[in-house]
Amino acid sequence: MNNTYYTISDIAEILNPISFKKENDSVIRKLVIDSRTVIDPDGSLFFALSGKRDGHGYLADAYHNGLRNFVISDASYLDQYPDANVLLVSDVLLSLQLLAKYNREQHHLKVIGITGSNGKTIVKEWLYQLLASEFNIIRSPKSFNSQIGVPLSVWEIDADHTLGIFEAGISKGEEMESLGDMIQPSIGILTNLGEAHAEGFSSQKEKLDEKLKLFKDAELFIYAPEYTLGMPKNDLPGQVKFSWSLKEQADLQILFIEPIDGRNYIRAKFKGAEIECLIPFSDKASVENGIICWATLLALGYTPEQADERLEKLTRVSMRLELKNGINQCSIIDDSYSADISSLAIALDFLNLQNQHPKRTLILSDIFETGKSNEVLYLEIAALLKQKEVNRLIGVGPNITASASLFNLETTFFDSTQAFVESFPALHFSNETILVKGARKFEFERISKLIAQKVHDTVMEVDLNALAGNLQFYRAKLQPGVKIMAMVKAFSYGSGSFEIANLLQYHKVDYLAVAYTDEGIALRKAGIKMPIMVMSPEPSAFDAIVRFKLEPEIYNLEILRSFISFIQEVNYPVHLKIDTGMHRLGFEEPDLTELLNTLAETDKVKVASVFSHLVGSEEGAHDEFTKYQVHRFTDMADIISKGLNYKFIRHISNTSAISRHPDAQLDMVRIGIGLYGFDAGLKANKGLQTVAVLKTTITQVKDIKPNETVGYGRRGLLPEGGTIATVKIGYADGYSRAFGNGVGRMLIKGKMVPTVGVICMDMCMLDVTGLDVKTGDEVVVFNSELTIATLAEQIGTIPYEILTNVSQRVKRVYFYE
Numbered sequence: 093m094n095n096t097y098y099t100i101s102d103i104a105e106i107l108n109p110i111s112f113k114k115e116n117d118s119v120i121r122k123l124v125i126d127s128r129t130v131i132d133p134d135g136s137l138f139f140a141l142s143g144k145r146d147g148h149g150y151l152a153d154a155y156h157n158g159l160r161n162f163v164i165s166d167a168s169y170l171d172q173y174p175d176a177n178v179l180l181v182s183d184v185l186l187s188l189q190l191l192a193k194y195n196r197e198q199h200h201l202k203v204i205g206i207t208g209s210n211g212k213t214i215v216k217e218w219l220y221q222l223l224a225s226e227f228n229i230i231r232s233p234k235s236f237n238s239q240i241g242v243p244l245s246v247w248e249i250d251a252d253h254t255l256g257i258f259e260a261g262i263s264k265g266e267e268m269e270s271l272g273d274m275i276q277p278s279i280g281i282l283t284n285l286g287e288a289h290a291e292g293f294s295s296q297k298e299k300l301d302e303k304l305k306l307f308k309d310a311e312l313f314i315y316a317p318e319y320t321l322g323m324p325k326n327d328l329p330g331q332v333k334f335s336w337s338l339k340e341q342a343d344l345q346i347l348f349i350e351p352i353d354g355r356n357y358i359r360a361k362f363k364g365a366e367i368e369c370l371i372p373f374s375d376k377a378s379v380e381n382g383i384i385c386w387a388t389l390l391a392l393g394y395t396p397e398q399a400d401e402r403l404e405k406l407t408r409v410s411m412r413l414e415l416k417n418g419i420n421q422c423s424i425i426d427d428s429y430s431a432d433i434s435s436l437a438i439a440l441d442f443l444n445l446q447n448q449h450p451k452r453t454l455i456l457s458d459i460f461e462t463g464k465s466n467e468v469l470y471l472e473i474a475a476l477l478k479q480k481e482v483n484r485l486i487g488v489g490p491n492i493t494a495s496a497s498l499f500n501l502e503t504t505f506f507d508s509t510q511a512f513v514e515s516f517p518a519l520h521f522s523n524e525t526i527l528v529k530g531a532r533k534f535e536f537e538r539i540s541k542l543i544a545q546k547v548h549d550t551v552m553e554v555d556l557n558a559l560a561g562n563l564q565f566y567r568a569k570l571q572p573g574v575k576i577m578a579m580v581k582a583f584s585y586g587s588g589s590f591e592i593a594n595l596l597q598y599h600k601v602d603y604l605a606v607a608y609t610d611e612g613i614a615l616r617k618a619g620i621k622m623p624i625m626v627m628s629p630e631p632s633a634f635d636a637i638v639r640f641k642l643e644p645e646i647y648n649l650e651i652l653r654s655f656i657s658f659i660q661e662v663n664y665p666v667h668l669k670i671d672t673g674m675h676r677l678g679f680e681e682p683d684l685t686e687l688l689n690t691l692a693e694t695d696k697v698k699v700a701s702v703f704s705h706l707v708g709s710e711e712g713a714h715d716e717f718t719k720y721q722v723h724r725f726t727d728m729a730d731i732i733s734k735g736l737n738y739k740f741i742r743h744i745s746n747t748s749a750i751s752r753h754p755d756a757q758l759d760m761v762r763i764g765i766g767l768y769g770f771d772a773g774l775k776a777n778k779g780l781q782t783v784a785v786l787k788t789t790i791t792q793v794k795d796i797k798p799n800e801t802v803g804y805g806r807r808g809l810l811p812e813g814g815t816i817a818t819v820k821i822g823y824a825d826g827y828s829r830a831f832g833n834g835v836g837r838m839l840i841k842g843k844m845v846p847t848v849g850v851i852c853m854d855m856c857m858l859d860v861t862g863l864d865v866k867t868g869d870e871v872v873v874f875n876s877e878l879t880i881a882t883l884a885e886q887i888g889t890i891p892y893e894i895l896t897n898v899s900q901r902v903k904r905v906y907f908y909e
């Protein structure tokens with residue numbers, strides 16, 4: 093093996109720490125920042141980064157997971173782990189970056205650096221596909237392009253690699269220099285310059301200047317003049333410059349783009365001749381990314397014929413894991429597109445956070461990792477499977493089959509995907525969570541097809557990363573120590589049940605809350621262990637509440653008394669609801685004496701929390717009333733506190749209160765709709781990510797004459813005639829009849845189109861006059877562009893109702909990356 097390696101002493105020499113506690117001379121192969129995802133604990137160095145949460149808080153967890161090498165900046169942790177090597181530095185992030193830079197400087201390979209507002213990851217992955225036959229390529233995993241992602245990527249360069257492809261992303265000024273120091277690209281690609289992240293810069297020019305810093309020492313620079321704001325060519329970076337353009341003269345000047353059968357045929361002028369290529373995608377973004385790759389191949393000296401031949405074979409880049417329902421009550425995590433050890437670790441992490449089935453199964457193909465023997469590679473994987481509590485492995489491919497003896501769990505091996513498919517009935521998949529992970533050439537989509545339920549043409553896609561991002565957004569607004577209760581009532585506002593709860597449990601939310609006992613039971617049956625509050629605990633369900641360890645909300649004396657007379661336990665946790673102005677449920681001030689007397693007479697229940705609900709936290713007009721409610725609440729909580737001789741949690745803030753009333757956080761907040769991507773208390777929802785996207789498809793396209801009508805009651809008219817598309821969503825799916833007759837709009841290929849006629853039970857019709865559409869085309873009902881807020885406005889309701897109305901008949905598919 094030809095790998096560069098560093099001992100902890102080498103690293104200490106590079107970092108020059110304030111203090112170095114050395115216990116042994118470990119060889120460091122991996123740098124890690126997440127104590128949960130550890131592949132190789134002995135060879136990993138953990139960086140206690142302080143971001144929104146302090147990484148030092150995870151040292152104990154990291155130690156528990158077997159890590160024995162730490163970089164820290166808080167001296168009080170220096171001697172806490174007797175058998176660990178510890179480097180104390182002044183800035184943990186800078187040290188991580190310094191190490192990456194050092195590693196970069198040890199290797200003299202060609203490096204492509206990519207930046208721009210969009211398309212970085214796709215261009216990187218496509219260049220990898222296009223160039224993998226000549227080069228041994230090291231590239232950023234996923235979209236690791238930040239101040240943290242870049243050093244983790246650059247660290248992985250070793251002596252075997254002949255080409256590096258790294259992306260760099262910035263969100264504000266002064267960030268590119270450090271990225272450039274680490275990547276040191278010899279070839280630079282600016283994908284484009286959009287409005288994204290513009291808030292961190294005072295102008296487009298400032299943003300462009302910052303991006304171009306990445307390329308200050310590049311030999312070759314590839315760009316489009318439309319994205320360089322008219323900057324003179326001489327001011328652009330790169331000893332050699334290569335331009336492409338749709339608008340003006342350029343080294344690769346695009347003449348025309350013609351869509352054919354879901355692909356795009358492109359002609360261009362290059363070195364005075366006309367050349368052509370075929371990009372095997374239909375959407376606009378893919379065409380631009382394809383042209384950037386085309387320009388890169390030509391700039392690198394490939395002939396137009398070679399370039400065309402390779403571009404035609406590009407395949408879609410999917411870095412998202414898909415969680416969906418499978419046969420025989422299985423859950424399927426589909427990752428049938430890539431197989432390398434770092435993406436395997438991420439996928440296993442996601443598998444591990446699923447609790448809904450007792451059994452976790454992995455179907456894995458041979459993995460291709462350069463510079464590692466099979467034995468080393470599969471031993472690493474075996475350790476990973478143990479750590480992530482996988483119960484069953486089905487290996488597909490000659491290499492993994494030859495390594496069978498390294499795995500210590502239930503295993504089955506097949507030489508090929510075909511052999512798996514032939515034995516499929518004998519594998520008896522049932523009531524388990526199955527991760528399907530295979531290198532592209534194993535065509536694991538054949539396996540997914542066998543075990544996953546077919547997803548119908550109307551689906552709601554739920555982005556779990558966006559949900560986790562929204563949680564983080566609110567968490568960052570909390571004062572230290574404030575707990576979080578996540579509202580997962582009504583099927584998590586329509587987004588899902590255990591799929592969402594698993595994620596919230598993984599992200600260490602303190603409490604979940606549901607409306608009804610049944611919802612709580614479903615979560616318990618899916619393996620959710622964290623505390624769950626039930627807001628409407630009907631007495632007929634007390635038995636189930638206790639059996640499933642659910643915690644009831646107590647909102648009046650009657651329910652308190654019947655609960656006390658029912659239960660046998662001691663100190664059973666309950667939550668007291670106080671009415672401070674909603675006038676729905678809850679104790680009022682005159683009830684408190686009797687409440688306290690009743691509580692004093694029993695040791696069967698213990699008050700875990702006392703809470704109230706705000707009626708208008710999102711609206712400025714109600715701020716006075718919000719203050720009054722908070723005040724009334726704390727007064728009443730004080731009375732309860734005096735009456736009980738123990739502490740309890742006090743909470744009143746819902747989503748908009750967190751964003752608008754920071755002084756109402758008390759001991760805990762209850763986040764609802766904000767998690768799912770909407771907050772009426774924020775200006776234009778700023779800072780939140782869209783979680784749910786509802787999509788359907790076109791079933792039929794018809795031409796309509798001027799005097800013809802469309803749909804029931806002859807309500808739909810196109811006065812001048814035109815074209816309609818029938819789509820597979822109706823009021824039974826949750827698309828309200830109120831959207832009929834042009835009130836509602838949907839998005840087809842980026843164009844807004846209105847409804848025609850009334851909304852039917854399972855279908856509705858859209859006016860697509862003048863658009864090039866056909867059966868099977870995708871139609872967006874809501875997404876980040878056409879938001880639930882817009883839909884709510886169209887029919888005079890609130891986003892909550894739009895989300896929760898999407899019926900259970902619409903399949904949910906979860907994405908995670």
Ligand SMILES: *Cc1c(COP(=O)(O)O)cnc(C)c1O
Nearest residue numbers: 579705746747762763764765766
């Ligand atoms: C639904 C609910 C919430 C969450 O409200 P959002 O506005 O969605 O954040 C909080 N508290 C109670 C009691 C609720 O019923």
